[in-house]
Amino acid sequence: MRPDSWNLPLFLHILGATVLFGTVATVAIAGFASRNHAGYEQLLARVAGRTFLFGVIPSFILMRAGAQWIVGKEFPGDAKTPGWIDVGFIVSEPGALLLLITGILIWVSARRGRLMLAVPVLAGIYVVALGVAWVAMSGKP
């Protein structure tokens, strides 16, 4: 059983992570759908752009801030973190770079009026990476 003081950061971390999963998946869905729906590319590029701006970025911040908060409580100071936490950091930090590239590509795509194929592909990769992270975080192997 964990101490009560860990509950709020854990709640914010999981809430952020689940919304991040859903919003990144939305970007992937919009991106793949734009390949099959001629005439709606601009609409779907706008959906991806707004979802990224108002969904992906805030939920990433919530997920990451919640993670830092609870790690600080669970492993204070220089305490060594276990492998399952390291998996989370591996997904969140290079993942942030992946999301940054995805965001730039969405912005470029929106100006062109059509989402590049790289957008849903990168978003899909990030969704899979989040899956790896939640398996590691929940199973704690």
Added chain:
Amino acid sequence: MNTYQWLLVFHVTGAFLLLGGGAIAAALNLSALGRERPSEILLLYGLIRVAVVAITAGTLLAFVFGLWLVHEAPFNYSYGDGWVIAAFVLLIVANALGGAGGKRDQATVNLARELVASGDAPSPELRARVHDPVSLALSYGSGLVLIAILALMIWKPGA
């Protein structure tokens, strides 16, 4: 990993699909609110089906593995614990609200389909259906109940 850890993985996977599916539905629904052309609304509502699949799979996983976890967890949890009963009731409430909202959305999809077939011109009736406060309250209310379930799972009051 032992049985308890595996059960937790599947339960948490269910939670991710459930809440993530809700986020997908919300993002697409919010996008539809700003559209006028029936074909655009039809496309966005059509994509929400992906969210419905995730929500359905997530509900099943979270429920089945959640019940199993109560039995398997090494913390003396019981099916009679208040937080377990409350989570079960709230899951039913969330599904009832989401299901009722989904039925009203299906009527919106049917109207949009008819309008697409007859020239794809914007319609005040379709606009009113997309912005219907009852449908929105049902769907977003369902999402809020899911967040309440997450809080219940974390705090486990009385455990």
